[in-house]
Structures are given as C-alpha cells and as structure tokens.
Amino acid sequence: MSFEWFVALRYLREGKVQTALILGAVSLGVAVVVFISALISGLNVRLIAKTLGAQAHIIVRPPDLEARLIIDNPSGDPSGHPAGGGAGPLIAARIEKPSQRLQSISGWPEVIAELARLPGVTAISPVVSGSAFALRGAATKSIALRGIEPTSFGRIIGLGEKMLAGRSQIVGAEALVGTELCQSFGLALGDKLRILTATGQADVFTVAGIFDLGSKDLNERMVFIPLRAGQTLFDLAGGVSSIELKVSDVFAAETIAVEAARRSGLTANSWIKENPQLLIALQSQQSSKNVILFFITLTVALGIASVLIVSVVQKSREIGVMRAVGTTRGRILRIFLIQGGLVGFAGSLLGAGLGALLAQSFVRLWRGADGSPMFPVMLSPMLFLLPAALATVVGLLAAVVPARRAARLDPAQVIRYG
Amino acid sequence: MADGPVLAIRGVSREFGIKVKTRVLHGVDLQLAHGEFSALIGPSGSGKSTLLNIMGLLDRPTAGEVYINGQPMTHLDDDALTRARSRTLGFVFQFHHLLPAFTALENVMIPAWGERGRADAKLRAAAQALLDEVGLHERTHNRASDLSGGEAQRVAIARALCQNPPLILADEPTGNLDTQTADGVFSLLRRVSRERGTTFLIVTHDDRLAGRCDRIIRLVDGRIVSDDRRGPDAPPQLFLPLG
Numbered sequence: 157m158s159f160e161w162f163v164a165l166r167y168l169r170e171g172k173v174q175t176a177l178i179l180g181a182v183s184l185g186v187a188v189v190v191f192i193s194a195l196i197s198g199l200n201v202r203l204i205a206k207t208l209g210a211q212a213h214i215i216v217r218p219p220d221l222e223a224r225l226i227i228d229n230p231s232g233d234p235s236g237h238p239a240g241g242g243a244g245p246l247i248a249a250r251i252e253k254p255s256q257r258l259q260s261i262s263g264w265p266e267v268i269a270e271l272a273r274l275p276g277v278t279a280i281s282p283v284v285s286g287s288a289f290a291l292r293g294a295a296t297k298s299i300a301l302r303g304i305e306p307t308s309f310g311r312i313i314g315l316g317e318k319m320l321a322g323r324s325q326i327v328g329a330e331a332l333v334g335t336e337l338c339q340s341f342g343l344a345l346g347d348k349l350r351i352l353t354a355t356g357q358a359d360v361f362t363v364a365g366i367f368d369l370g371s372k373d374l375n376e377r378m379v380f381i382p383l384r385a386g387q388t389l390f391d392l393a394g395g396v397s398s399i400e401l402k403v404s405d406v407f408a409a410e411t412i413a414v415e416a417a418r419r420s421g422l423t424a425n426s427w428i429k430e431n432p433q434l435l436i437a438l439q440s441q442q443s444s445k446n447v448i449l450f451f452i453t454l455t456v457a458l459g460i461a462s463v464l465i466v467s468v469v470q471k472s473r474e475i476g477v478m479r480a481v482g483t484t485r486g487r488i489l490r491i492f493l494i495q496g497g498l499v500g501f502a503g504s505l506l507g508a509g510l511g512a513l514l515a516q517s518f519v520r521l522w523r524g525a526d527g528s529p530m531f532p533v534m535l536s537p538m539l540f541l542l543p544a545a546l547a548t549v550v551g552l553l554a555a556v557v558p559a560r561r562a563a564r565l566d567p568a569q570v571i572r573y574g
Numbered sequence: 575m576a577d578g579p580v581l582a583i584r585g586v587s588r589e590f591g592i593k594v595k596t597r598v599l600h601g602v603d604l605q606l607a608h609g610e611f612s613a614l615i616g617p618s619g620s621g622k623s624t625l626l627n628i629m630g631l632l633d634r635p636t637a638g639e640v641y642i643n644g645q646p647m648t649h650l651d652d653d654a655l656t657r658a659r660s661r662t663l664g665f666v667f668q669f670h671h672l673l674p675a676f677t678a679l680e681n682v683m684i685p686a687w688g689e690r691g692r693a694d695a696k697l698r699a700a701a702q703a704l705l706d707e708v709g710l711h712e713r714t715h716n717r718a719s720d721l722s723g724g725e726a727q728r729v730a731i732a733r734a735l736c737q738n739p740p741l742i743l744a745d746e747p748t749g750n751l752d753t754q755t756a757d758g759v760f761s762l763l764r765r766v767s768r769e770r771g772t773t774f775l776i777v778t779h780d781d782r783l784a785g786r787c788d789r790i791i792r793l794v795d796g797r798i799v800s801d802d803r804r805g806p807d808a809p810p811q812l813f814l815p816l817g
Binding site: 157158159160162166167169170473474477478479480481482483484485486487567568571 | 627630632633652653656657659660661664665667671673674675676684685686687688689690691692693733734736737
C-alpha cells in the first residue's frame with residue numbers, strides 16, 4: 157500500500173469520533189438527496205402517468221384550413237389591383253380564416269407506416285374523433301366521440317388496464333363508456349346507447365366495456381366506438397381525423413413531433429405543447445430538487461472541510477515530523493485529499509442505503525385508503541450512482557483547503573511550536 | 575565516502591522579521607567531519623535551534639551557504655531539500671515526535687517510506703534490524719503511544735538511522751528523560767556513531783552530557799565563541815568551564 161493511502165487510512169481509523177462525525181454528515185446529506193430525488197422522481201412519474209395516461213403523447217392532424225382566393229387575380233398582385241398598374245377597386249379589406257371542419261388525413265395508412273419508423277415511437281393508431289351527443293331515454297349528454305382501432309389504440313393509453321368491466325376489443329356497433337357516464341345514464345354492460353353527431357348522423361351502440369381513465373371529466377365525456385363506425389358517423393368514409401402516437405421518452409415528444417410534422421407534412425402537436433402547465437410543474441419540481449441538492453452539497457462540503465481542518469491542526473506536529481524526515485509536500489497533500497475522497501465515497505454508500513431505506517419506509521408507512529402508497533418513490537441505479545460520485549468529488553474538493561494547509565506547514569515551526 | 579566534511583556551513587546568517595529585523599546568527603562557519611560526535615551548547619536564545627534547523631535543511635539562511643558532502647544546498651527547491659533531508663540527515667528530537675497512531679516498526683520506516691512512497695519487504699527487514707539494534711525487538715508492533723519515554727527515544731534513533739544517513743542532528747535527545755534513561759540513550763548514540771561511523775551533532779543544555787562528546791561547540795548570541803576538540807579518553811571535567 158502506498159504511504160499516502162496507509163497514513164490516510166490510519167488517520168481515519170485513529171480519529172474515530174471525527175471520522176464518525178464526518179461520515180454521519182455525508183451519509184445524512186446523501187440519504188436526503190437520494191430520498192428527495194426518489195420522491196420527486198416518483199411524483200413526476202405519477203403526475204405524467206396521471207396526465208398522459210389517457211392521452212397520446214403526439215397527435216398528428218391535417219393542417220388547418222386556410223383562406224383561399226376565390227376571385228381570379230391575373231396580375232398576381234396580392235393587393236388585388238388589376239393588371240396595368242392603375243389604382244383599381246379594393247377587393248378585400250379583411251381575410252377571414254375559414255371555420256375548421258373535420259378533415260381526413262389523405263393517405264393515412266402510408267403516413268402511419270412512415271411515422272411508425274420514427275425512432276422512439278412505441279405505438280401508433282389512427283383515430284376519427286369529434287363532438288357528439290349521447291342519448292338514453294330523455295337524457296342527453298354532450299360527449300367526445302372517438303372512433304378507434306381497439307388493439308393499436310389500446311397500446312397508446314393502456315386501455316386494457318383501465319377497463320372496469322367488459323372488454324376493450326370492440327367491433328361493429330359496440331361502444332366503450334366511462335364510469336361517470338354509466339352512472340348518469342344508469343348504463344350497464346349490454347345496454348343500448350344512442351349516439352347522435354352534430355351533422356345529424358345517428359346510430360345505436362351496445363355498451364361492451366366500462367372504463368376508468370382516472371379523470372371524472374374524461375369518464376363522463378369520452379366514448380369509444382370502432383373506427384369504421386366513427387368514420388360512418390362523422391361522414392369520413394375510409395378516412396381518419398388524426399393519428400396518435402406514444403413515445404418511449406415522454407420528454408422527447410416535442411422533438412419527435414417536429415420530426416413527424418416534417419416527414420408527414422401534417423401538423424403534429426406533442427403533450428408538451430398541449431399541456432405547458434404540466435411541463436412547468438415538472439420543471440418546478442426538478443428546480444426545487446436542484447436547490448435542495450445544492451445546499452445539501454454545500455453543507456456536506458463545509459462539514460468535510462471543517463473536520464479535516466481540525467484534523468490538520470491537531471496533527472500539525474506529526475505532519476511537521478513527516479516533512480522533516482523526508483515526506484514531500486505532494487504526499488502530505490494527497491494524504492488529506494484521500495481522506496476527503498474516502499469519507500465522501502464511504503459516506504455516500506452509507507447514505508444511499510439509508511436514503512433507499514427511508515424511501516421504502518415512507519412508501520410502507522403512508523398509504524392511501526385503497527392501500528396504494530400516498531407518496532410514490534422511484535429508486536433507479538442512477539439515483540445512487542450520481543450522489544455517490546458527487547459526494548466523492550465533493551469530499552475531494554472539500555479536502556483541498558485543509559490538504560494545502562497541511563502541505564504548506566513549516567516543519568521547523570510546527571515541530572517547535574506545534 | 576567523500577574525504578571532506580559531511581556538513582559545512584560558511585558565513586551563515588539568519589534574520590527574522592520584515593520591518594524590524596532581528597539577526598539571530600552572525601556569519602557562522604562550522605564543519606562537521608565524518609564520524610565526529612559533537613555537542614552544540616549555549617544559553618537559551620543563543621541561536622542553537624536556528625542553527626540546527628539551517629544545518630538540518632529545515633530553514634534557509636538569510637546569507638551564507640550550507641554544504642552537505644560538499645554539495646551546496648541553499649539553492650535547492652523544497653522537494654529537492656526534502657529528498658536531501660531524507661537521504662543524508664537523521665533527526666532526533668527532544669520529545670521523540672513519533673507518530674502515535676503508528677507502530678514502532680512503521681515509525682522507523684517513515685523516512686524511506688515517505689520518500690519512496692512504498693514499503694517493501696526489504697525496508698521492513700531493515701527497519702526490524704534497526705529496532706533490534708536499539709534493543710526494542712519485542713516492541714516492534716507496539717503503537718508509539720504505548721512506549722515509555724526511553725523506548726520512544728530509542729525508536730526515534732532507529733528512525734533517524736532508517737536511511738543510514740551520514741549525519742544525525744539531535745535536539746536535546748535526552749532532555750525529557752530521567753538520568754538513568756538519558757545515560758542509556760546517550761550510550762546508544764555513541765555506540766551507533768562508533769559502529770556506523772555516523773556523524774552526530776547534539777544540541778544540549780546538559781554539560782555533563784556535552785562533556786562526554788568529542789567536540790564541544792559553544793554558541794553565544796548567534797556566534798560560535800569556542801570550538802574545542804578532545805580525545806575520546808579525556809576526562810569530562812576539562813570541558814566543564816565551557817558550560
């Protein structure tokens with residue numbers, strides 16, 4: 157073993173109380189970092205799952221309809237002045253954007269095939285959707301009607317897991333309805349429900365499944381029917397109004413959406429654009445975590461530095477003797493850097509374990525009425541590796557000041573005066 | 575081994591302070607020959623420790639030069655001085671200054687270990703032989719903090735011999751010991767000097783001890799006022815008036 161490691165380890169072993177204090181400080185710091193990170197990651201995952209659980213990450217739609225010039229303008233001058241340059245009559249003072257009617261995506265099977273090749277896309281499904289009314293007896297409710305391919309769409313929002321009764325695989329004149337709508341209408345599996353679109357198309361569907369999307373509003377408004385039935389009701393024979401995508405990394409959704417729009421020539425919106433508040437909430441949580449992390453790191457660094465400075469003062473005569481009998485400044489410097497790095501590393505291992513324990517206890521102790529954890533935590537290997545690496549580096553950096561102080565000691569002075 | 579002196583200092587002066595300068599040494603010249611066993615005596619504040627620090631390469635003179643085995647030392651940088659200290663000088667301090675958390679054997683190895691960075695079996699064997707030589711075989715693995723004053727000073731002597739240096743500087747090596755233990759330690763120093771041919775310079779307040787050295791250098795107010803050599807069999811009282 158090298159001299160520096162031997163002396164560093166011996167000093168750490170000898171100064172049991174100091175070593176215990178410094179390890180305690182690092183461990184607690186790292187434990188809090190691991191715990192807070194696990195908690196915030198868990199909350200983020202839950203928030204994302206709750207919010208994005210019932211919607212696609214990216215929705216591709218046809219571009220909005222634009223106003224078209226319907227009067228022939230042979231001069232090509234957008235002002236509408238007649239050819240010849242003379243001051244002619246003003247044709248239009250205001251261009252009005254046309255109302256947006258339901259459009260089909262032309263050549264949608266090819267678009268789906270193209271978009272499915274985008275890296276990061278895990279599921280893709282065609283949808284036809286619009287507003288409609290659900291009628292049962294004298295009761296009427298406005299609904300968001302979606303014509304879906306149950307298999308591919310099921311992969312996007314995990315429909316199978318959200319079914320409370322019946323099945324998600326619908327065919328023909330079958331429909332999936334939410335729990336709230338069921339309660340409002342007194343519906344049960346096998347019951348009939350009449351659906352009427354704004355254009356006057358109507359059909360009767362049998363309730364084949366009842367779902368819970370985790371939101372009262374969605375459960376009240378959302379009704380799924382087979383794609384073909386949707387196409388008929390919305391008068392889009394063979395067409396679809398949107399293509400919905402799910403991606404593996406939700407935070408990469410906007411990048412993928414931009415690429416999807418580029419490749420398809422259509423409009424592609426990611427959840428990030430459609431739910432900016434959610435992104436802000438997630439970023440706020442991340443920022444608060446970083447602030448906590450910064451101050452804990454600072455506290456740990458100051459703790460390590462102060463204990464090592466005390467150690468240098470206590471051992472100044474010994475350092476002087478080592479210097480006098482032939483130990484170079486560099487070796488003395490390294491002795492204290494090693495001590496800082498070692499306590500940082502060992503403390504981080506203890507702290508990571510403690511943090512994980514704390515997180516697990518938290519999950520076990522605080523549970524909701526349904527037995528599920530109130531505070532979800534997410535423990536990933538990076539959650540341990542990063543604080544461990546950080547604590548080791550912080551330990552090393554914190555030891556720089558005491559180590560330099562030790563290396564600069566004048567041996568003649570400290571041997572004589574301590 | 576070189577024919578010249580192990581250590582020579584020429585015109586060494588040392589001043590302290592920046593605005594108000596205090597001169598502690600005034601152009602001191604001194605040579606120590608191979609195998610010489612000398613005492614440096616003088617009243618408190620005479621500059622003994624300052625001179626010892628300069629000869630031990632722990633301090634730099636304000637003026638003058640220090641030669642070890644004929645090589646000038648004052649121009650060397652800190653690391654080179656540290657290496658020179660490790661290889662050519664041994665130190666024995668008044669309060670032994672062993673590292674308390676280390677065993678006797680580890681303390682003895684420190685000069686070579688601290689210089690080379692690693693301790694091999696050869697170094698361990700050499701350190702063990704030194705502990706045997708100073709009569710502390712059974713204390714090899716005892717921690718320094720568990721040793722008596724006399725034992726600790728013997729370990730300190732073994733440590734000073736670790737790199738087999740030609741010169742050992744001892745600052746009041748028996749100053750903290752009772753008379754009987756002091757005699758034992760002094761006898762050990764003499765034996766080492768005789769058997770190994772090591773040069774010793776011993777700073778002491780003890781005239782009785784100084785009287786047992788081959789040469790007595792007396793320093794007063796930063797100047798050498800007397801430098802007397804004697805044969806090994808001369809009676810100690812001849813030198814007592816110097817004290």
